[in-house]
Amino acid sequence: MKPDHAFHEPVPGFQVTRREFLKLTGSSLLVFFTVGQLPFSPQDAEGKPLPTDFNAFLKIGLDGRVSCFTGKIEMGQGVITSLAQMLADELDVSLDSVDMVMGDTDLCPWDMGTFGSRTTRFFGPPLRAAAVEARAVLLELASERLHVPVRKLNVENGEVFEKTQPLNRVAYARLTQGKRIERHLSRPVKVKDPSEFKIMNRPELRRDAFEKVTGKAGYAGDIHLPGMLYASILRPPAHGARLLSADVSEAERIEEVRVVRDGDLIAVLHDHPDVAEAALPKIKAEFEQPKSDLSDKTIFDHLLKVAPAGSVLESGGNLQAGEREAKLRFDATYLNSYVAHAPIEPHTATVRVEGNRATVWPSSQTPFRAKEEAAQALGIPVENVRVISPFVGGGFGGKTRNLQVGEAARLARLTGRPVQVAWSRKEEFFYDSFRPAAVVKIRSGGTEHGAIRFWDYHVYFAGDGGAAQFYRIPNHRTVSYGRGWGGTPGSHPFATGAWRAPANNTNTFARESQIDIMAAQAKMDPLVFRLRNLADERMKRVLKAAAEKFGWKKSPVPSGRGRGIACGTNSGTYVATIAEVEVEKRSGAISVKRVVCAQDMGLSINPEGAAIQVEGCITMGMGYALTEEIHFHGGKVLDLNFDPYEIPRFSWLPRIETVILENPDVPPQGGGEPAIITMGAVLANAVFDACGARLFQLPMTPEGVKKALEAAEDIKLT
């Protein structure tokens, strides 16, 4: 992004000035032409149609710089670079000339939110279509200006020129004069073939790195508005606790501290956040404790008890027939704990209310939802709220929920001042919408020669993503009980939500562990076993690619070498991972030495960005596989900071090798989530290969490893 970008306006905050706003939206029109439609289905599976006018996606400035408008936000996943690559390539402008305008609800087309590895898959195609139509229109305009037929023209770096007389040229900026382009095409234009790419499918460094290494990048908490107050909010000690009484008199006596009460919302506010925070404990509040006795120890039995009837996601063949054919059988139950998102930036929002209008700067993956939430909190029309998205300091699904926006909006209205609500780390853990605890029960069986004959899969509360198996199994059934996130009434003691690759982490852990167990029963190498039971060529290809990169040597498991393999699909992407671990038997500690991951994500827009996402997935995945687990009791969350709740650190890091397979004929698929799904199973399988201990529960704590080792004492290493 360049300094003239909307994020980088001087104080106050990240607001676009009036002049900038007019410039960006092109409120004064010059050129008028016919109105056409973008050549793609406006229904893009995002829930609401995207605009059909390409001007909604891009704007060419007088200075030749191109603004790209997207409702998506940048939280580290790198679409600030890859979306710019798409626009620049299809429009034939230089990548450097593109400025991203992201998540500004007044300037950008409506968007459901930045999650589910959806940006490239679902926003990419309409963006590219918009750019390619704009390019075609600009060529027509140039043709009229230069008196040269379009077919004799070419474009490079935003300048149209005559192929045979390159000096006869005109820049896009001169054609548009900084105005909206009011001409459209009646015919669809094809986006570029991968063979024509100049900018896409090439590795690019992050475009926001300069701002981020110099401290210039603005996040929601960095906004400071004149007269703004920072709020600290009274919180219950446990989920389900009810406020009985609150005495705020002592807090009110502190100089310059404001105390605000609106129903259950009680907050202290001050010009300095630390002063507000220090005043909060002066409030004497009494809460009625919740009656729940549920804890991280009892949660799995509880979930099975309250599970509603299941729905069959897929089935085929005849399970009983399959069972009869299966000489080798295995029944297992897999458990998965609650896991926190734990972005380093906690939920934050700054809200300014002026009359019946409001501006919101949130750390949010869902700026358009935040807009509605702020409007609702303030009782004003949705169109009176503008959300401006700063950089987001990590989301992982957790910032799709914007409780802090409603809080800041209410407090801004109550105080008559701009208000910032920035959650403390404790609040971040307490109010996180955790990845749901879940149970998977599998019964499966196969022949002595390693052919899987039946597969009976039951998943409780993880959700459907990645549940349906993809092996060549004649008799199978997949049943899902309880919703993935949010659960069903009475299921979870606190909020649960989408956590990077929702459901799929749990389902892939269970499936790929079970597959490994079946390979061991058949005394077969786990890679060979998988290849034998797969028909899907793309899955076979990623497995072989990972094995080749790793230097996989065939052997039945457990071999004592500590090597595991797992595969799966997510967001249209195929992924196979191989890991090598060491297990210290005495302590039960697992250390991960090496991880190789191969991914077929179709056409990769930015292979560098894709590799970084894979590395991030592998690292974050080690957390849920090895240590991450929310402990709780009776509605009280016991892990409230990074000391009890351990996320991956530098010393954990294995050597990571990534293979992004070339597959340009398949449209771009998801990249932010796929690789993380394999981490539970690949490490569980590697641990088994290392020492014969089979872990059925994540995280695989040292205690869990030691217990599994005891259970496995009679297993001999081959």
Place this chain on the structure above:
Amino acid sequence: MEEIQFTINGTSRKINVHGDRALLWVLRTDLGLTGTKYGCGEGLCGACTVLVDDTAVRSCQTAVREIRGKEVVTIEGLAVSGKLHPVQKAFMEHDALQCGYCTPGMILQATAFLRRNSEPSTADIIDAMEDNLCRCGAHNRIVHAIQTAAREMKGGN
């Protein structure tokens, strides 16, 4: 309230504050230096790391009176007359960041470390960076960036 004099990013400042306030919030709200981030409030994550007399400290755990007469450098002051510090440059070249929220703390932690250890081994780097948390998973790239920066700093930059 007390008067505290110190140097911030090369400029001498005098401020009137309660001396027990955390340096983090004085930097962010009183001085408008928002590059220093809040992450955990208990010195566990390193997002608030700044340099005090060339040593990396957790500004959320540092009372502002402790910096009296000292020299504080935040991420905003690391580049000198527009020239990025080798660590900043190396982070960019290695794509050693994603969301960027932990990045200022990482860079300052690494900078302080490299000033004391100009030829670090990989193990030294990991040890020095161990208590700075990154959720996006940029760790290996950060280690590589620090190795690159070490080479450049040794070359006299």
